[in-house]
Amino acid sequence: MNLPSAILEQAVDQLSSLPGVGKRSALRYALHLMGCKENEVADFCSALMRLKTDLHHCKICNCVSDTELCPVCSSPKRQQNIICVVENVQEVMAIENTQQYRGLYHVLGGVISPIDGVGIRDLNIESLLRRIQESYPAPVDEVILALPTTMEGDTTNFYLNKQLQPLGVKVTTIARGIAVGDNLEYADEITLGRALQHRIPFELN
Amino acid sequence: MNLPSAILEQAVDQLSSLPGVGKRSALRYALHLMGCKENEVADFCSALMRLKTDLHHCKICNCVSDTELCPVCSSPKRQQNIICVVENVQEVMAIENTQQYRGLYHVLGGVISPIDGVGIRDLNIESLLRRIQESYPAPVDEVILALPTTMEGDTTNFYLNKQLQPLGVKVTTIARGIAVGDNLEYADEITLGRALQHRIPFELN
Numbered sequence: 001m002n003l004p005s006a007i008l009e010q011a012v013d014q015l016s017s018l019p020g021v022g023k024r025s026a027l028r029y030a031l032h033l034m035g036c037k038e039n040e041v042a043d044f045c046s047a048l049m050r051l052k053t054d055l056h057h058c059k060i061c062n063c064v065s066d067t068e069l070c071p072v073c074s075s076p077k078r079q080q081n082i083i084c085v086v087e088n089v090q091e092v093m094a095i096e097n098t099q100q101y102r103g104l105y106h107v108l109g110g111v112i113s114p115i116d117g118v119g120i121r122d123l124n125i126e127s128l129l130r131r132i133q134e135s136y137p138a139p140v141d142e143v144i145l146a147l148p149t150t151m152e153g154d155t156t157n158f159y160l161n162k163q164l165q166p167l168g169v170k171v172t173t174i175a176r177g178i179a180v181g182d183n184l185e186y187a188d189e190i191t192l193g194r195a196l197q198h199r200i201p202f203e204l205n
Numbered sequence: 206m207n208l209p210s211a212i213l214e215q216a217v218d219q220l221s222s223l224p225g226v227g228k229r230s231a232l233r234y235a236l237h238l239m240g241c242k243e244n245e246v247a248d249f250c251s252a253l254m255r256l257k258t259d260l261h262h263c264k265i266c267n268c269v270s271d272t273e274l275c276p277v278c279s280s281p282k283r284q285q286n287i288i289c290v291v292e293n294v295q296e297v298m299a300i301e302n303t304q305q306y307r308g309l310y311h312v313l314g315g316v317i318s319p320i321d322g323v324g325i326r327d328l329n330i331e332s333l334l335r336r337i338q339e340s341y342p343a344p345v346d347e348v349i350l351a352l353p354t355t356m357e358g359d360t361t362n363f364y365l366n367k368q369l370q371p372l373g374v375k376v377t378t379i380a381r382g383i384a385v386g387d388n389l390e391y392a393d394e395i396t397l398g399r400a401l402q403h404r405i406p407f408e409l410n
Contacts, residue, residue: 002301004294005271007252007260014252018234029223030256031294034269038257045250047212047219051235052243055212064239066210089209089236096207 003027008034060137062107062124064089072096072105073137079103080138085128085160086146087111087153095146103144106131111152112159120159128160132167142170149176208232213239265342267312267329269294277301277310278342284308285343290333290365291351292316292358300351308349311336316357317364325364333365337372347375354381 003009008030015026033041057063058070061083065071072078072092082103086092092105108123132140143164147153157173164171177195178187187195208214213235220231238246262268263275266288270276277283277297287308291297297310313328337345348369352358362378369376382400383392392400 002298004275004277004297004301005260005269007255007271008269008294010252011256014249017249019237020230020233025225027295028225030253032224033253034256034260036257041254041257044219044222045254047215048235048238049246049250050212051216051239052241052246055210055239064210064213066212070209072209090232092209093207096209 060131061105062109062127063092063105077102081141082144083128083131083140083142084144084146087148091146103142108147108156111147111150111156113152113155123156125160125163129163129167132164132169140169142172145171145173147173265336266310267314267332268297268310282307286346287349288333288336288345288347289349289351292353296351308347313352313361316352316355316361318357318360328361330365330368334368334372337369337374345374347377350376350378352378 003012008027011030011033012023012026015021015029016023018026021029033044036044054066056065056068058065058073059068060073061070063070063072067074079102083106084095084101084103085106085108086095087108087110089107092107095101095105106124106128108125108128110118110123112118112120112123128143130136132143143160145157145160147156161171175198176191177198178184178191184192208217213232216235216238217228217231220226220234221228223231226234238249241249259271261270261273263270263278264273265278266275268275268277272279284307288311289300289306289308290311290313291300292313292315294312297312300306300310311329311333313330313333315323315328317323317325317328333348335341337348348365350362350365352361366376380403381396382403383389383396389397
């Protein structure tokens with residue numbers, strides 16, 4: 001694509017650095033912003049800049065937050081003795097949307113992935129172990145591992161389990177199985193195999 | 206979607222104002238920017254701000270440009286007596302990419318669309334007529350209308366033709382027909398009808 005302006009080209013280059021955005025979409029975004037008023041674009045940019053300047057990570061769970069402690073960690077209504085370990089902020093939001101979980105979180109910031117150069121030291125594992133060792137903010141009875149069902153997620157699960165077992169906490173993982181509404185014939189054999197293996201007593205709900 | 210931070214929420218709101226971007230994609234973009242370094246986000250924002258502060262519209266054709274005159278209008282190699290009228294900057298780029306056109310452009314900035322509240326006065330029609338009347342920058346022999354094949358495009362074509370005819374210029378439109386590589390059976394009847402009506406002498410190329 002041959003752009004008639006270097007300024008437009010720079011904006012397109014920057015916009016196409018966003019995940020999943022190609023040059024064509026980036027151009028569409030740039031032309032849209034060009035058509036906006038100057039103060040609108042300034043508002044747009046300041047909202048993005050504030051992501052870096054004003055946004056905190058919660059001191060306890062590392063989730064994004066406007067304050068030192070995130071709403072979950074600072075709520076007295078949450079169960080303090082259960083920690084759910086997730087990869088990213090998105091998973092916190094997904095689990096919160098289920099309205100089924102009342103415990104605390106711990107955001108790792110990724111999973112162990114040697115190919116992407118993500119090692120143990122790049123993740124918030126140390127702070128998780130410290131939370132449990134120091135019973136901060138409260139003694140922990142159970143750690144739920146809610147990491148992705150990928151090889152990297154499984155590796156991280158395995159490593160975390162090895163670190164957590166000596167600390168005397170119960171370690172669980174979320175159930176793997178057939179998704180609600182899914183058809184058995186389209187499930188892959190590993191998922192179906194695990195779903196059979198971890199079958200549960202029938203209950204009406 | 207329940208975001209854990211008002212700052213993140215504002216960024217997501219702003220990003221989802223981009224055309225075709227939903228809340229979920231906007232969140233993905235925001236989290237990506239959050240993971241970038243502060244100076245990278247600053248570069249990102251300054252590139253966008255420059256779209257409003259530093260980008261010019263060409264004084265002659267109204268195309269975007271870094272300078273007062275765009276590269277096309279300031280090039281002595283272009284044919285000065287043909288103007289191609291297009292809706293937006295994207296069409297200029299599309300036509301330039303064909304490398305088939307050596308004349309000048311005129312960017313209307315839209316098409317007549319009463320539903321969207323776009324009237325004659327909102328478009329760069331006046332400046333087009335002035336260019337031809339005042340032979341600026343050179344006398345014009347032909348105006349090619351390359352507007353979209355929508356009702357709004359046709360309305361604009363009709364209006365422009367009415368204004369241009371009295372000025373003694375030749376008015377043409379780009380050919381409508383079957384796209385190269387397309388199958389006749391899937392063409393809509395209006396396109397196929399027009400393609401038959403405007404058939405051309407057979408040539409090998």
